[in-house]
Amino acid sequence: MLDATNSENLLEVNNIEVIYNHVILVLKGVSLSVPKGGITALLGGNGAGKTTTLKAISNLLASERGEVTKGTISYRGERVADLNPATLVKKGVIQVMEGRHCFEHLTVEENLLTGAYTRSDGAAAVRQDLEMVYDYFPRLKERRKSQAGYTSGGEQQMVAMGRALMSRPETILLDEPSMGLAPQLVEQIFEIVKAVNEGEGVTFLLAEQNTNVALRYAHYGYILENGRVVMDGPAAALRENPDVKEFYLGMSDEGRKSFRDVRSYRRRKRWLA
Amino acid sequence: DLVVPNLSYRTGPYGANGTQYADGFNDYFTLLNERDGGIGGEIVQVPECETAYNTEKGVECYESTKGSGALVYNPLSTGITYQLIPKVSVDKIPLYTPGYGRTSAKNGKVFEWVFNAPANYWDGASGAINYLLAENGGDLNGKKIALVYHNSAYGKEPIRTLQDLAAKHGFSLTEIPVDAPGQEQKSQWLQIRRDKPDYVLIWGWGVMNQAAIQEAANIRFPMENFIGIWWSGSEVDVTPVGAGANGYKALTFHGVGTEYPIYGDLKQYVIDPGKASQGGEHVGSVLYSRGMYAALVISEAIRKAQELAGTSAITATQLRDGFEQLDITPARLEELGLPDFGPEIKMTCDNHGGSGMSRMQQWDAAAGKWNLITEFSEPDQEVLAPLITEDSEAYAKEAGITPRDC
Amino acid sequence: MIYREAGDFKTGYRDDGQTFPIRLDRWGYYAALAVAFGIIPFVINDYWANAVFVPFLIYAIAALGLNILTGYAGQVSLGTGGFMAVGAYAVYKLMTAFPEISVVIHILLAGGITAVVGMLFGLPSLRIKGFYLAVATLAAQFFLVWLFNKVPWFYNYSASGQINAPERTVLGWAVTGPATSAAGKYLVCLIFALLLAWVARNLTRGTLGRKWMAIRDMDIAAEIIGVNPLTAKLSAFAVSSFFIGVAGALLFAVYLGAAEVGEAFGINKSFLVLFMIIIGGLGSIFGSFAGAAFMVLLPVLLKNVLVGSFGWPTDLAAHFELMIVGALIVFFLIVEPHGLARLWALAKEKLRLWPFPH
Amino acid sequence: MTHSPAVETYTTADGRQIGGVLMDMRNITLRFGGVEAIKDISFDIREGEIRAIIGPNGAGKSSMLNVISGFYVPQEGEVWFRGHRRGPMKPYEVARLGIARTFQNIALFDGMSVLDNIMTGRLNKMKAGFLSQALWWGAAEREEIANREQVEKIIDFLEIQNIRKTPVGRLPYGLKKRVELARALAAEPQLLLLDEPMAGMNVEEKEDMSRFILDVNDEFGTTIALIEHDMGVVMDLSDRVVVMDYGRKIGDGTPDEVRNNQEVIDAYLGVAHD
Amino acid sequence: MMDQLIYSAEIFLNGLMTGVMYALVALGFVLIYKASGVFNYAQGVLALFAALTLVGIQQGQVPFRHLINAIFGTHLESFGWTLPSVLAILLTAGVMVLLAVLIEKLVLQHLVGQEPIILFMATIGLAYFLEGLGDVMWGADIKTLDVGLPQGISESIESVTAAWFGYGFFIDRLDIWATAIAALLVAALVAFSQYTKQGRAMRAVADDHQAALSVGISLRFIWVMVWSIAGFVALVAGIMWGTKSGVQFSLSLIALKALPVLMLGGFTSIPGAIVGGLIIGVGEKLFEFWIGPLIGGATENWFAYVLALIFLVFRPQGLFGERIIERV
Ligand SMILES: Nc1ncnc2c1ncn2[C@@H]1O[C@H](COP(=O)(O)OP(=O)(O)OP(=O)(O)O)[C@@H](O)[C@H]1O
Ligand SMILES: Nc1ncnc2c1ncn2[C@@H]1O[C@H](COP(=O)(O)OP(=O)(O)OP(=O)(O)O)[C@@H](O)[C@H]1O
């Protein structure tokens, strides 16, 4: 496993604030750093601001009437604020959006090919990568001619990931890859993340609700709540943190709590005290 | 000052036509102001208001100009005319609609405030048939005539008359409607090509005219057998078709071209000093001449009214009297620098439509000009008079008007 | 902090549901009513009535109608012109056929007839959605115009196909026909507009309104939670057409006095009313009025400024008017896609916070 | 076919009474063009129980809910409700039978406030005539107030008082899911169908949601059918579980039975990581 | 009866060609709808604007001369040149690209992610603006457009059919040209959207703006590209219609004839535009011929809409439109 502390940081997010619609303050000073070649997890509940953070990085906020009002984001030391999403993709940062967002009316293969939109290294190289993607996701090869709109949720997630890989990225921002997927598929997807990370050396920043899985595969984690980073640390350390255990992993001292037993009053989170 | 608003349209689907008319209308008054210092010493103001051929804007224009002491309206739109007829009778302002508007307004007993001399649509229909009668030695028995018309109040106006004339002269009439704007007339002309009518009449406006003439040329319909009402007989209708339009005929109730003495004055007082409306681009065109002619009739009515009232600052009511006793003789026309330009216009209390005389003009594509090919001739009053009485009385009944005695 | 909600306590669900929950709004509304009834009728002249107030009120009714259909029930319609024509021709036939009956009843009946026609043309909305439906409603627009132009019975066999409104009185006052006074026209339209706005408000805040909005926001989900799409959509078409029919009847009988179907009720009418509700605000009663005011006043204002003040030639002014109206529409959509109503609401929200933002 | 619904009743470990068969799906087959989304599946839902439906993505779970709520019409099979065979019915007619649901991809009415959204749940309880509504007089106003009171109770129950007047479009995901539940509850259903009510939530939020589901079941005795991918939730909450795989039923029984079914483990659970 | 059949055949052929002319306008709609989900009402005005510009450039008119003359009291008329058609067409195409860039920059860019009806309204606003601009730039008079396309009856077809049926068919040579050009255009556009990288990107953008951005497709570029192509298609339509009936205001109203074509063919299908056009063209002409006389004629304005409406009731997405995905 990669030692996060010693490696160079690819991506630096420095104390950013994001406002939607000129009024809704969503991120209230978030800082994080993503080391090269690592898998960094961004954890937190609903509306904590994970998606917003990722979109701020890939400059996708504008189309949602959101903007970064404070702080800086830099990729390999270069400020990304002035780059448009396309340039960012060319520089190697690509985002897999929450909720998959396949191009419904395109076939699976066409979806994958759109991933290579920014590339200019020739058709042969693209074909080769297409084969690579099919190797990772054999299921997609079977369904290459089907319209993406009619494939199942898991297949769509694979399409979205494969599409990102097609751009030959250096860094993938992965937003909730496990949402709505069957447990087995969740494992499978994370196995592939791991394989790509180790095999191709691709850096991952992934936002997840499923803390359990995320912390098993990630090297380092940040916990976001209400637009603020409330905790961070190596994944292994986080897993042992009693608060994380209780609130994110649903474990009590005697192992996993049953969902039937949560009707009682709960302790406040320590960091909010 | 005398106020004669110009409800014009220089935009919208008929803007190309409306512009020329409005220019002629403006320029004539400018000439009077510049050359004669107005009419009877009163400067004529011509505030212009854009209607875009739209009835609601027409109402707005009417209301916004009426307060400034407007003497007479001439909206160049049948729709707006219908709108204004009830209003002007309440506001007591004359409405002058030469060659358009409500035909039965000729009956001054019912339509006290509306004037449409020298000719109306039914006069035009009859004029066209009279021309064909003359061409065919007075006999149209068994001939086939097709009417291509703008599918609106305007286009429908001549149908009754033509039907009556068909009954009288024994020709058959085919009615072929064209919906506005009318740039696509393939069906209509394929039908004409199949039916092979002897003559085609057209009641069109705007792009419809030119599309029809183009299609007629395409199917090689003999242009000399294709006759337009005066609203289908201007340069803009034929020039786009080029040589194909050569020989096309249209009615008119006034002369065309710049070969009249008045143009010398116009050049000297209006065009050269740069006072021409819109830079004088359209001087001498058919629609320009018509606008100018309308202005001339109005100014003569004003003169008459001044004479009758004994004051130069007349009111709208006095202008009505001026119209009702108007008599523009050939001699007067000559004096005005437009010899033989129009028919004699003589209006009375019960006749607001003049003589209804019209003449025929023909397009010479090579020379790019219209040539007058007949003299002024009378319509068939035997057919028209009863129709007018019938229609105006129906209106009087509907609107609760008791016709005046004249 | 004059404008505020705090201190305006509601003690029951009835109060909570009232139209103007904030006291200042209520006062503003009463003041507007007082001016509308107490001052304007006495000072209005022909120009203000015919160029501004009467068209504004009539279009406001039409906009309310279209807003019910498009803004509340989510069915985009481009058939407004055609439906207004139904109202106009219905009222014309009724006025001439039954002169002894009050014209107010004729106008309401004309609305009713339009409602039936509207439902008929609304039937395809069960299958057709979105822009397909919008374009499909053009079928109503073109077909109705053709019908009224073609069948002489509708225009009582007049030579040209024009219809003219005969004079009719209400309580001894002429409300149609040329002799109608400016104040008379204005008051008739005002009363209709206010009553119908009140009905629209009632319908949209209750059960029916919720059904419409549910269909608008997500028709499948609405059906699954128990909304019958047939009745919901058809009722929207019916109510909307009723309003539009009344507007058409007033436009012809009270405002124009004479009309020709192709010209007065052409497709431009459909677009004009659609503009009004989008500029004003979809799904907002206030927006219908604001949009109508905007689209009626703007051209008049522009004309007066460009021709009256700058002395431009009328055609240049008219061309610029087109450009300015077009540019303003785009501008408004960019600044606030939800229309004047939302701008107004935002302004109020700011006022509410003033002088202590956040 | 004369299936008589089984009438045996039983009591669960925590003392709830499970009644006879409420909904009986018999040999349902559903096809989309060539795709067979559901292949000859039968199962029942008993009065008062929490019934889970699980299975891999694309197994046909949501489609099954859609069949129950009348949105999809199966090509073959019968649906029995309360001992009566249900003929072909429009979804809104099904809703009137007392079946309410939430959706996998939130299907709230974005243009309306939370309150109005929940009020739509009660549409079928409001009967005022058109005239009364148009004039806001008599029945319409009375009804509005009466139903508003009911809705306020649900709002209190789900603890969403402070967002009552907020347009739902602006709410975060978790709250939307809660509002959807509220809307379904407002209809006072006998059978409540929940399609992945906890997708995209973290443990803490899942705990909240679980609490609501259990309370609904407890307090109102509502029967619940639930689709979920979180095995912890499914196993803890449900009384019985149906497992689907590519349109087929591969398991049906108590959570423990299902958890230990090898076919289920292969097709769906994978290795357990508890 | 035999006559009627022969006439019907002639009408059928002419209907096909009229349909092609409608389809030319419809194509522009489809392109923009496909690539951005925008129902571009301004397409008709775009055709008018293109034709006006073409005439203006070809005949060397001074743009904005009325405005300039009105303000400065000058008498500008024209530059006094006449350009060859091809050059003028190229220059006009350049203007259309410029226009596309401006539209993207000033309008579309600010409306990303808005509801379709808002975008639709924006294009209506745009239509007003362009109409006014066209008038101010080039004047409102009727202009003649001549780029050397032949017009009038095709004598060879007439004589051939006369020999066969004893009745010479009327086919306009302009229509034959229009058909050929439309066929080329459609083939090129289909190939472009189906098989090229940019075409794929265009379809991707149509499906999901955000996702397209996330894979590095530049919305701005795609939109400028699509509006440029649509502008070019508008130019072609403008040339055809302008040659046929002059260049003036009413040219923009042909958009209304293209809408039922779109409905029938499906908003998103390029071949659909052609097939829809053919069906509408033939349908309305035959209806006018057979049924028109019975009900008073002038049915063409509404027939197409009613036909499309009835058709849609059975197939709500049009002939080739993408199936509306209804899932919950
Ligand atoms: N376009 C938007 N306009 C206004 N508010 C928004 C917008 N997008 C997100 N928000 C708000 O910003 C907050 C953070 O949202 P974000 O999507 O970043 O959360 P998240 O951590 O990704 O949550 P989830 O796990 O539900 O995906 C939420 O309260 C949300 O309601
Ligand atoms: N309207 C439809 N048209 C065509 N195919 C459909 C439709 N609805 C569902 N399907 C197909 O039916 C199958 C079952 O889909 P369904 O949504 O029921 O799966 P699911 O079990 O709910 O999966 P998930 O857990 O991913 O939600 C899938 O292959 C899907 O593509």
Ligand SMILES: [Mg+2]
């Ligand atoms: Mg998120």
Ligand SMILES: [Mg+2]
């Ligand atoms: Mg599902």
